Amino acid sequence: MNEIPKAYNPSEVEDKWYKYWLEQNIFHSEIDNSKEPYTIVIPPPNVTGILTLGHVLNNTIQDIYIRTKRMQGYNACWVPGTDHASIATESKVVRYLKEQGIDKYEIGREKFLDACWEWTNKYGGIIIQQLKKLGVSCDWERERFTLDEDYYRKVIETFVQLYKEGKIYRGEKIVNWDPASRSAISDEEVNYRESNGKLWYIKYPVKDSKEFIEVATTRPETMLGDTGIAVNPKDERYKNLIGKFAILPLVDREIPIFSDWHVESEFGTGAVKVTPAHDPNDYVMGVEHNLEMINIFNEDASTNHNVPEEFQGLDRYVVREKAISRLKEQGYLVKEENYTNKVGYSERGGVPIEPYLSEQWFLKMEEISKPALDVVRNGEVNFHPDHWKKTYDHWMTNIKDWCISRQLWWGHRIPVWYCDDCRKEPIVSVDAPTKCPNCNSKNLRQDEDVLDTWTSSWLWAYDVFKTEEEKQYYYPTDLLVTAPDIIFFWVARMIIAGMHFRKEIPFKDVYFTSVLRDMQGRKMSKTLGNSPDPIEVINKYGADALRFTIIYSAPLGQDVLFSEDKCEFGRNFANKIWNAGRFLLMNAQTIKIDKSLADKHLDFADNWINSRFNKTLRDLINALDTFDINGSTKIIYSFIWNDFCDWYIELSKSRLYADNEEIKSAVLTRSIMMFENLLKIAHPFMPFLTEELWQAIEERKPGESISTSKYPEVNESLINEAAEKEMDFVQDIINGIRNIRGEANIPPSKALDVFIKIENLSEYQIEYIKKLAKLNSISFSSIIQQPKQSASSVVKGIEIYVSLEGIIDLDLERKRLTKEIERLEGSLAGIRKKLSNENFVKNAAKEVVEKERQKETDWVSNINKLKDILNNLN
RNA sequence: GGGGGCUUAGCUCAGUUGGUUUAGAGCAUCUGCCUUACAAGCAGAGGGUCGGAGGUUCGACUCCUUCAGCCCCCACCA
Numbered sequence: 001m002n003e004i005p006k007a008y009n010p011s012e013v014e015d016k017w018y019k020y021w022l023e024q025n026i027f028h029s030e031i032d033n034s035k036e037p038y039t040i041v042i043p044p045p046n047v048t049g050i051l052t053l054g055h056v057l058n059n060t061i062q063d064i065y066i067r068t069k070r071m072q073g074y075n076a077c078w079v080p081g082t083d084h085a086s087i088a089t090e091s092k093v094v095r096y097l098k099e100q101g102i103d104k105y106e107i108g109r110e111k112f113l114d115a116c117w118e119w120t121n122k123y124g125g126i127i128i129q130q131l132k133k134l135g136v137s138c139d140w141e142r143e144r145f146t147l148d149e150d151y152y153r154k155v156i157e158t159f160v161q162l163y164k165e166g167k168i169y170r171g172e173k174i175v176n177w178d179p180a181s182r183s184a185i186s187d188e189e190v191n192y193r194e195s196n197g198k199l200w201y202i203k204y205p206v207k208d209s210k211e212f213i214e215v216a217t218t219r220p221e222t223m224l225g226d227t228g229i230a231v232n233p234k235d236e237r238y239k240n241l242i243g244k245f246a247i248l249p250l251v252d253r254e255i256p257i258f259s260d261w262h263v264e265s266e267f268g269t270g271a272v273k274v275t276p277a278h279d280p281n282d283y284v285m286g287v288e289h290n291l292e293m294i295n296i297f298n299e300d301a302s303t304n305h306n307v308p309e310e311f312q313g314l315d316r317y318v319v320r321e322k323a324i325s326r327l328k329e330q331g332y333l334v335k336e337e338n339y340t341n342k343v344g345y346s347e348r349g350g351v352p353i354e355p356y357l358s359e360q361w362f363l364k365m366e367e368i369s370k371p372a373l374d375v376v377r378n379g380e381v382n383f384h385p386d387h388w389k390k391t392y393d394h395w396m397t398n399i400k401d402w403c404i405s406r407q408l409w410w411g412h413r414i415p416v417w418y419c420d421d422c423r424k425e426p427i428v429s430v431d432a433p434t435k436c437p438n439c440n441s442k443n444l445r446q447d448e449d450v451l452d453t454w455t456s457s458w459l460w461a462y463d464v465f466k467t468e469e470e471k472q473y474y475y476p477t478d479l480l481v482t483a484p485d486i487i488f489f490w491v492a493r494m495i496i497a498g499m500h501f502r503k504e505i506p507f508k509d510v511y512f513t514s515v516l517r518d519m520q521g522r523k524m525s526k527t528l529g530n531s532p533d534p535i536e537v538i539n540k541y542g543a544d545a546l547r548f549t550i551i552y553s554a555p556l557g558q559d560v561l562f563s564e565d566k567c568e569f570g571r572n573f574a575n576k577i578w579n580a581g582r583f584l585l586m587n588a589q590t591i592k593i594d595k596s597l598a599d600k601h602l603d604f605a606d607n608w609i610n611s612r613f614n615k616t617l618r619d620l621i622n623a624l625d626t627f628d629i630n631g632s633t634k635i636i637y638s639f640i641w642n643d644f645c646d647w648y649i650e651l652s653k654s655r656l657y658a659d660n661e662e663i664k665s666a667v668l669t670r671s672i673m674m675f676e677n678l679l680k681i682a683h684p685f686m687p688f689l690t691e692e693l694w695q696a697i698e699e700r701k702p703g704e705s706i707s708t709s710k711y712p713e714v715n716e717s718l719i720n721e722a723a724e725k726e727m728d729f730v731q732d733i734i735n736g737i738r739n740i741r742g743e744a745n746i747p748p749s750k751a752l753d754v755f756i757k758i759e760n761l762s763e764y765q766i767e768y769i770k771k772l773a774k775l776n777s778i779s780f781s782s783i784i785q786q787p788k789q790s791a792s793s794v795v796k797g798i799e800i801y802v803s804l805e806g807i808i809d810l811d812l813e814r815k816r817l818t819k820e821i822e823r824l825e826g827s828l829a830g831i832r833k834k835l836s837n838e839n840f841v842k843n844a845a846k847e848v849v850e851k852e853r854q855k856e857t858d859w860v861s862n863i864n865k866l867k868d869i870l871n872n873l874n
Numbered sequence: 875g876g877g878g879g880c881u882u883a884g885c886u887c888a889g890u891u892g893g894u895u896u897a898g899a900g901c902a903u904c905u906g907c908c909u910u911a912c913a914a915g916c917a918g919a920g921g922g923u924c925g926g927a928g929g930u931u932c933g934a935c936u937c938c939u940u941c942a943g944c945c946c947c948c949a950c951c952a
Contacts, residue, residue, distance in 0.1 A: 006911085215952080218952070230952095267951050267952065272951095275952095281952075282952080387877095387878060388878090390877065391948080484947090485947090519886085521945080553886070553887075555888080558879075559879090559880085561886065561887095569900065572915090574914090576912065578912080579912035579915085580912080583912080587911095628890090630888090637899090645911085650916095739917095740918095741917075742919070743905095745905060747906060747907060747909095748917070774917095828895080834893095837932055839931095839932035839933090840933065843931090844893070848933095852895095855895060
């Protein structure tokens with residue numbers, strides 16, 4: 001290695017090492033009973049999705065744990081895969097076909113599914129390739145897809161099992177209907193958005209009277225399906241009307257006026273038009289009061305034949321306009337007001353949902369969710385940050401039955417068959433029945449619907465493993481890392497499934513990642529175009545830089561504001577490590593590496609860095625254990641940059657440039673060994689750079705990798721307070737001199753002469769101070785007098801004089817000293833105030849008081865010395 | 875209407891169970907440097923009465939109450 005580029009170039013090394021890791025099969029895990037498993041299952045991205053910064057954050061965190069545990073000797077297994085994402089994928093394919101002039105319903109189920117598979121095969125590999133660019137160490141041999149044949153079967157088996165347990169039923173209910181994909185969706189798939197609408201006041205004539213009853217509505221078009229009017233039982237205004245009938249304008253239907261506690265007298269007019277087929281609340285009232293349920297919409301939310309002819313076949317919003325203008329013409333519209341309310345949108349379809357009465361399959365949740373609630377409450381499953389526990393608890397205790405059928409084709413088809421001949425009980429079976437068990441008819445028809453995507457992903461934590469042996473070994477998994485927005489969709493349901501089907505928790509810890517926002521705090525989204533493409537960022541800054549930056553800026557439980565140029569931070573850090581390596585390796589070309597000298601010629605700098613490293617390692621492991629992953633990056637950063645680069649390497653230079661070959665070898669060998677340690681602890685965060693440097697340090701055996709090297713262990717005996725104290729002292733002296741130099745703008749090329757009033761300084765201390773403070777000479781003795789034309793500093797009671805003959809600005813120096821004296825006097829005043837407070841002396845801990853007393857004497861001494869210096873300045 | 879989170883330097887954020895002088899880092903700013911690892915760098919400096927008010931305490935960025943602002947989640951006000 002003769003020429004090492006000055007700057008780290010990630011694009012030259014990343015692909016090379018990823019390929020190497022795959023070739024060496026480093027990420028693959030097999031059952032090994034001699035090792036403890038450490039398992040993570042990936043939150044499977046949508047099969048045709050592309051990588052977002054959210055994925056980057058979440059997969060980097062998983063990779064950090066997997067890589068750390070792998071190096072620590074665990075059998076680390078990270079199972080990757082993708083989700084067929086029923087509705088998301090299907091709507092993409094529908095849109096694509098539409099652009100080609102092809103209609104889903106015209107080509108039919110089979111051809112449509114062919115198109116979906118084609119689409120999946122075309123785009124399905126993209127996100128996987130992108131994840132590899134990020135450097136994640138998934139076991140790709142275990143890659144799974146929720147529509148894999150055997151996985152598909154598991155989903156079906158689960159349905160059948162639940163059906164047999166009596167947990168699944170079919171029923172007609174109001175569901176959230178997505179008119180764009182013409183399917184039911186679950187409550188969780190509806191997003192509510194503020195919308196500026198109107199509140200229309202409409203009067204309905206009361207039958208056999210001249211009176212009117214006035215109602216208010218945000219959705220006048222639904223009046224075509226009105227079958228009642230409700231008022232609060234206590235509302236005096238309407239008491240006389242209860243039991244009478246109103247005549248529905250435009251339709252001419254007689255509808256009953258009744259009372260119901262759901263109605264709030266204060267809102268609107270206090271009278272509510274009731275449309276049981278198109279409003280969940282009205283539905284409840286409809287059932288209680290035996291109202292007619294008139295469905296006025298087709299599946300695409302256009303009006304059907306249940307409305308008067310002039311309104312038929314129109315889009316719901318067209319009907320709204322038309323209804324209003326008719327009402328106006330006929331004098332029924334009283335007034336309209338601006339009104340802000342929340343409108344539910346389909347998460348995938350992006351259009352307002354329509355509450356819609358239809359026949360669907362439901363899963364009873366109450367009973368099966370109980371054990372899942374317990375394990376979170378009692379801490380078998382831990383959330384990080386743990387305040388999500390509350391959210392979880394609230395949802396779980398108010399859980400509703402889950403609508404699991406979707407009027408879609410891309411997914412797991414519901415394993416239910418109906419006999420067209422006897423029309424008895426539906427046949428529920430994993431394998432297709434050949435004949436009806438009741439009448440032997442072969443006229444069987446399978447349910448057209450598929451299952452909600454999440455009925456496949458809730459099995460993910462264990463059914464990604466194919467055999468029972470593997471499930472026994474790898475399950476429960478250790479950690480789940482996911483975005484908090486799928487806590488109900490996925491996390492809760494996985495815990496439910498784990499507890500119900502395997503009687504075991506699916507994972508011990510759940511880490512909820514930050515939500516990524518742009519620098520204005522807006523959520524990153526495709527439509528805003530404010531989300532940088534991670535691959536472009538990787539190409540520009542490097543995968544390691546992106547990984548480190550995003551983790552460094554993502555504190556647990558808080559949103560993170562991110563922009564591409566923040567990655568300069570990570571890039572600079574990578575470059576810093578690169579150059580530290582470059583320095584060591586360049587020296588290794590001329591200085592012999594000799595591991596037998598590793599413990600020879602130790603001085604306090606060596607003891608200090610060992611001490612710092614072991615403390616750092618201890619802190620780092622603790623941070624990872626407590627899921628303070630953001631903190632862990634800070635620990636690594638400051639050790640590498642400040643301790644190792646700024647001080648240790650700089651200190652080692654004076655010994656590396658001396659002429660004792662053995663000392664040179666000892667120092668360089670040690671430095672490189674320390675560097676290797678630091679590469680190891682940084683590796684899970686920045687895998688590519690660290691592998692590149694680790695491989696460059698020495699000739700490695702074929703197949704060796706830092707990924708499988710042994711993670712350092714804390715050696716408490718190397719934690720050395722004396723060495724840290726000594727280092728502290730030397731650093732203070734150097735900083736004092738540097739401050740004088742900086743303040744006086746003396747260029748580093750001008751070597752200074754320094755006098756220190758101290759009895760003794762070791763040879764190393766002298767060398768280090770000279771080197772780092774750029775001194776020409778250093779004189780010390782306990783009787784040194786303040787030289788003329790010198791600047792001064794008092795460090796830990798020790799006077800330091802920097803001779804500045806001919807260049808000193810006495811005014812400036814006086815100012816500097818005065819400022820320092822004022823600073824100390826300020827602090828002293830604070831301490832004295834404390835100490836003169838009897839209660840403090842009486843109540844505070846003895847050590848604290850003692851510390852303050854010590855400070856007082858120290859500061860008084862420093863101040864006096866500085867005052868003398870100031871007085872004698874000439 | 876409930877629940878949760880946030881508010882510390884111009885910007886983005888640290889600050890562990892309340893007690894090392896005058897609260898830290900990175901970026902940005904200013905000054906001096908191409909010092910043979912790194913200008914993506916080195917050295918130095920300036921910059922914050924920790925959102926407001928009150929309280930607990932010998933002592934509060936840290937604990938409590940309250941107010942204000944911002945953000946999320948949940949909930950059947952048509």
